[in-house]
Amino acid sequence: MNLGTGGLVRAYGGTAAACLSAAPRTLVRPRQTLTVSVPFEHVGALYHLLGTLDTVRGEETYGAHGVTLGAQLYPEDAGAFTRHLLDATRGAAVIEHGRGGA
Secondary structure, three states: OOHHHHHHHHHHHHHHHHHHHEEEEEEEEOOOEEEEEEEEEHHHHHHHHHHHHHOOEEEEEEOOOOEEEEEEEEHHHHHHHHHHHHHHHHOOOOOEEEEEOO
């Protein structure tokens, strides 16, 4: 059976519309990327703080003085995260604020 151009458009368009209406919806919000470095003695505080927020953790690298990792947070959480981490590490953390992420 040959539907022709119009028939194909209607058939595929209807199927695509049905799929889109049945698909679950997910809210996507922008995130801010931070690069965080802490001495080894403060890694526990960093991991704890990351666990209290909705973060996406990036790759960790280990050096002679500690760990560095990337983290993506919602922009409204970045300021409080920075303050709490600096308090928890007594100012030993180094935090670089980057641009938006995922």
